[in-house]
Amino acid sequence: MKIGILGSRGIPNQYGGFEECAEQLAARLVKKGHAVTVYSSHTHPIKVNSWKGVRIARIWDPEKQLGTAGQFIYDFFGILDSHKRNYDIILQLGYTSSGIWQAFLPRKSRIVTNMDGLEWKRAKYSKTVQQFLKWSEGWSARKADQLIADSLGIQDYLAERYGAGAVYIPYGAEVPENPDMKLLEKYSVESGNYQLILARMEPENNIEMILDGIVRSHYPHPTLVVGNRTNAFSKKMEEKFKDSRIRFLNGIYSKDETDALRFYARRYFHGHSVGGTNPSLLEAMACGCLIYAHDNVFNRSVLNDNARFFSTAEEVRTQIEDPIPSQEAALWKKANLNLIRDKYNWDVVADQYQLVFQHLMQRK
Numbered sequence: 001m002k003i004g005i006l007g008s009r010g011i012p013n014q015y016g017g018f019e020e021c022a023e024q025l026a027a028r029l030v031k032k033g034h035a036v037t038v039y040s041s042h043t044h045p046i047k048v049n050s051w052k053g054v055r056i057a058r059i060w061d062p063e064k065q066l067g068t069a070g071q072f073i074y075d076f077f078g079i080l081d082s083h084k085r086n087y088d089i090i091l092q093l094g095y096t097s098s099g100i101w102q103a104f105l106p107r108k109s110r111i112v113t114n115m116d117g118l119e120w121k122r123a124k125y126s127k128t129v130q131q132f133l134k135w136s137e138g139w140s141a142r143k144a145d146q147l148i149a150d151s152l153g154i155q156d157y158l159a160e161r162y163g164a165g166a167v168y169i170p171y172g173a174e175v176p177e178n179p180d181m182k183l184l185e186k187y188s189v190e191s192g193n194y195q196l197i198l199a200r201m202e203p204e205n206n207i208e209m210i211l212d213g214i215v216r217s218h219y220p221h222p223t224l225v226v227g228n229r230t231n232a233f234s235k236k237m238e239e240k241f242k243d244s245r246i247r248f249l250n251g252i253y254s255k256d257e258t259d260a261l262r263f264y265a266r267r268y269f270h271g272h273s274v275g276g277t278n279p280s281l282l283e284a285m286a287c288g289c290l291i292y293a294h295d296n297v298f299n300r301s302v303l304n305d306n307a308r309f310f311s312t313a314e315e316v317r318t319q320i321e322d323p324i325p326s327q328e329a330a331l332w333k334k335a336n337l338n339l340i341r342d343k344y345n346w347d348v349v350a351d352q353y354q355l356v357f358q359h360l361m362q363r364k
Contacts, residue, residue: 003033007093010040017279018093026054028350039078071097102143110360113144150277172346173282176259176292182261195223196265201234206271213316215243262287285336306332
């Protein structure tokens, strides 16, 4: 099959979840004998025409000049380019800035859309933008030949709202082998003597709630907050939390470094609350983290009972000061690792996507 993957900033991953999905999925589909193209921003720092057998289609991206409006232009030009390629399958990752262009997708290609989370619930958006995103969600849901839901909660939502039979396929993660403890020296922390938050700096990731709980606690060691520090919310957090125990870091895109930071952390806080099987949560599970997660249906559906869950800053504080018995913590970590190996596994994920694509081709 000839497959085009739209909706990411490109590969190799230098940004986030969809980029990791595109990277992992494309490489495996190529190994299965498919011709795969991933659309990438012309601003991507790694300038290559192919990667692990995956063709890179570099598209003009004015996001740095125009902000959010640039994302719409980037997606539009990617869709226009796809008309030249004669794809059997086009996989769209998300709909936030591409939903408005659904009518321009090639009619001869089968369209598969991963609907991501409930984007219109994100607190960073105004009411007007949230309403637009609801429309965009609907346009994408109705145009696709097949929807993908990365969590059971999203699958249920799509069925209820659109009557759509979305296929549940989660993200995957890889279990790292022997993370290098020496990498901690760069961040001036020691194994077991720091806490970690690794997330986009957005309100719906409950970073403020977590940090409020941490500064109220008597935990004496550092908490590393890893994420892009350029947006207004990040600046607000840095202004509010001047506690010497809180260290704000920029995004880290070295997998060796993020694996090491996760693996050796005493606690990993996961505050994401807006839908989907979050890739950073799976990576924390793969690294054997002791996870403290925001209490919502999406996080519970992934972690089951193998974590502590919080809904308030006070719960964060009390949970930090009420240590988990080592035997119970070991059982949680083992259960999460087994979930990664058996369910949230990129090889399994790629097999599931291939089955969806093959089924669509048989329906032609």
